């Protein structure tokens with residue numbers, strides 16, 4: 042396989058310092074807000090509040106193979122085994138302080154929750170608001186079954202105003218609209234760069250795989266709106282373009298190109314990437330990391346605050362299956378893929394629920410689809426030999442079709 | 445050329461020797477806990493049975509869950525491809541294959557040349573697999589080979605709604621307690637698994653003619669239930 046991307050080290054260092062700053066926020070007079078992965082983070086950045094993502098922490102817990110154990114603990118407290126494992130991991134960690142980061146996440150001064158990704162986060166954040174006794178702001182995004190209506194626009198824009206008031210109240214400072222302008226532009230620029238990064242994978246062979254994207258995603262999720270993100274992705278993009286110029290593929294002798302749907306299986310990243318690579322298959326794109334650049338067109342560069350309501354409402358998990366299937370169809374063509382791998386994720390219902398419908402909607406595309414049953418962090422819900430048999434058979438079919 | 449196929453499944457290990465297109469010999473043993481050992485044993489016993497030596501064999505292909513533990517095989521291939529090839533060899537007209545194994549159920553659609561065009565497998569749970577039938581036959585205190593026949597005797601199949609093996613078992617126990625008769629409950633069990641398999645068939649898009657392979661194809665009750673639900677004839681193979 043190609044060498045590791047050079048940018049990787051830089052990224053690790055940025056994330057390390059980000060968590061250190063968050064940990065000592067109190068000492069430098071900053072506040073910490075916990076926020077959901079799809080939440081509107083830019084106003085926090087504009088207010089100098091440090092955003093912390095329990096879901097990003099959840100991913101780290103998964104990658105460190107601690108997810109099964111931590112979910113089990115939460116189940117012992119009475120949470121159902123069907124509850125999302127990010128939620129269970131977070132609840133466990135805030136009690137036991139177990140974490141890949143020493144001491145766990147820095148405690149929040151406030152919680153920001155948007156239900157544009159799922160309904161689970163509402164209860165999850167309510168539970169944590171009680172535990173930490175901190176204020177909770179809910180940014181409620183109506184589901185976009187087919188279209189985004191004017192009523193919906195009015196509804197979310199009203200909440201943007203309330204959100205600002207909430208932040209002013211709990212920081213005791215006036216909202217900085219001028220800084221917001223800058224942050225909005227930076228955020229948009231970061232999304233555009235992220236899009237460019239992902240699109241380098243159109244090249245054959247692809248300079249990166251979805252496994253790389255899952256890793257390099259962390260910054261666009263956590264710190265978009267900050268300069269460091271823009272700088273980082275510029276560098277990453279340069280490195281990937283360089284690879285393309287020299288025809289260096291992430292997978293040796295790439296022969297087959299696949300598309301991934303749903304969150305990664307964090308605790309089996311290496312195994313999966315080696316498994317696919319052994320079949321000369323590269324996962325060149327995925328619907329998950331694309332979600333952080335999927336709404337660029339709805340954002341008005343000169344009026345971020347006024348347009349973010351619509352953008353945050355239209356994200357991948359908050360639209361109907363027809364639109365989800367359309368996105369997949371687009372990626373199939375754009376990245377010229379031979380097959381689709383769907384992770385049916387026991388944790389994430391909004392992502393997994395429509396997968397069979399989506400398969401039906403894809404029938405005209407005539408590409409093989411593989412379903413892998415797993416969970417993004419809970420190893421108890423994964424069977425390696427079953428997954429292996431399915432992947433091998435799927436690859437045999439793809440190879441046979443190519444003949 | 446003599447060639448050998450070895451299938452290390454979740455319950456049984458099977459092997460078949462072919463000389464060109466004729467079956468020379470076949471053999472079957474339980475896997476036990478060590479699939480590598482089972483493979484070696486199966487191989488030795490088969491050679492003895494056929495009265496040939498290892499050097500006489502031109503090519504060895506392994507398949508099944510233990511396929512990678514057969515170190516003397518030339519190639520390991522998944523069951524999906526093997527089922528496709530096997531059925532195409534025996535009945536070249538077949539386009540859809542249903543296989544209910546101990547661990548997995550699968551539906552495979554072949555193209556006109558016998559290549560696998562697409563397939564689906566059951567999700568992780570045991571419902572809809574051979575294991576489900578085993579558990580249920582035990583709950584009904586019936587031998588597995590009589591289980592299907594018993595189902596055919598029913599005029600009024602019981603309703604079994606659970607899709608989970610554990611739940612279905614307790615549902616059955618309560619049906620027994622209610623005094624429903626064995627034939628009806630057994631028929632209900634067969635209908636429930638057939639419905640599950642049928643939904644997989646429909647998901648993939650059935651192309652007739654349809655065949656069923658694997659040990660469960662010997663279960664006439666299940667074949668009958670599937671024929672009714674899918675409204676098509678299902679052919680079976682003796683192997």
Ligand code: SF4
Nearest residue numbers: 125158159161388389
């Ligand atoms: S249910 Fe899905 S969207 Fe919601 S928190 Fe869990 S992983 Fe995220």
